Amino acid sequence: MTALFDRDLLRGSLDTMVLSILTGRERYGYEIQQELRRASGGRIEIKAGTLYPLLHKLETSGFVAARWDDSTGRDRKWYTITDAGRQRLTVAAREWADYVRCVGGLLGPILGNDTPGAIPEAG
């Protein structure tokens, strides 16, 4: 049984993860929560009380767009990623990779040499 990741560790990257989940197709809140759990192998749980304010913040910032639809039998608010959201995601993903490399480099000696950070930066 794998443990959940620490909430403090996740805090800065939840919006990036939500955006990445929306790149596939249009989704609604409950589905995003489930998908995040599934895609992380059960290690990332986003509380509904965190998810919805986050979605509304992304909507306000223009990174996602939303519409109401009840044709699935349930009244749901469906979210899609916008062009601005895709751009934001690309930037955030690069920054994240950079961060991983940097922290990996710092912690490499503790963890052994098979961490990504131990690989010297190309170029």
Place this chain on the structure above:
Amino acid sequence: MSEQEFESYLGLLSRFLRLDARQRDNIRRELRAHLEEAIDEQVADGVPREIAIQNALEDFGDAAELAARFSKIGWQKRWIMRGTAVAASIGIVALWSVFSGNEPGARVIAQDASANRTSLHDTADRARGIPLGENAIDEQRLTIDFKDIGFSDAISYLAEQTDNNFHVFWQELEQNGIDRDQPISMSLRNVTLDQTLDLLLREASVDVPISYSIKNGIVLISTRSLQVSPSLETRFYEVRDLIPDWEPNLMTNPRNAEAKNYKHHMQVITDAIHRFVVPDSWLVNGGHGDISDVHGVLLIRQTPDVHRKVVLMLERMRELQPILSDNNGQQSAALGVNYAGR
């Protein structure tokens, strides 16, 4: 009992939300859909309904805390921020400014991160002891999408997006019949703050036009005519990047070919400004503004408004430089690459 808990949670949340009725209803509707789905799924898995409700509510946490999180976003939402301000990287403009008032000596108009400063600035200019600052007012590009936004909210939005200080003389504006809540609708893409303010203030004006000026780095908005006694200020403009084959010691022999080339290019730049940037405002055309050049730096004395237009003019010239150089058969290859990269 638990069904009641479910309803009372949503009711409580609604009451805590400091948002308008429509936004409150939307949130309630969305959360209800989530709760219902989460409960149904657990019940299908054999969890007793009462426990499923409790689990689902727990997932949302404390109603007051959740409402506070939503309300914080709602406050920003008044501006309907669809666009994002993108700082364009133009740099190398509007160096330092000397105010024409009683202030002794020079003062830097608006300081900003020196991100785009070239090594030319750092070494050559510093060595000559010229103080440098940068003016960010014209370097930002904005995307605006206002739909019936209050005038004062529109101003706050611009201030926040461009990270500038704004001061509005509200009393003065209100005396002239201008309402700070009057709705503004504007949709613009990739515009400067200058252009946005021109349009916004025209939209908001009633009888007396509203104008703006920049003093000590603060954007002032008022109905007083600011044209009566223009406050002239002197700024330095780095233009050496517009001169092909510039070298620091180019001027040592004023009779050599490079020096002539330099003089020619400085003259072209000066003429272009005289002829195309508010022509009537220059001393040579009976106005008040003046230009002189010192070693690839233009010294311009003008009103803040014309300064902003000079900045835009130089910006255009920088964009066109590769094409112009091409025609002269100079530097075409190297600059062609730069141009393609823009």
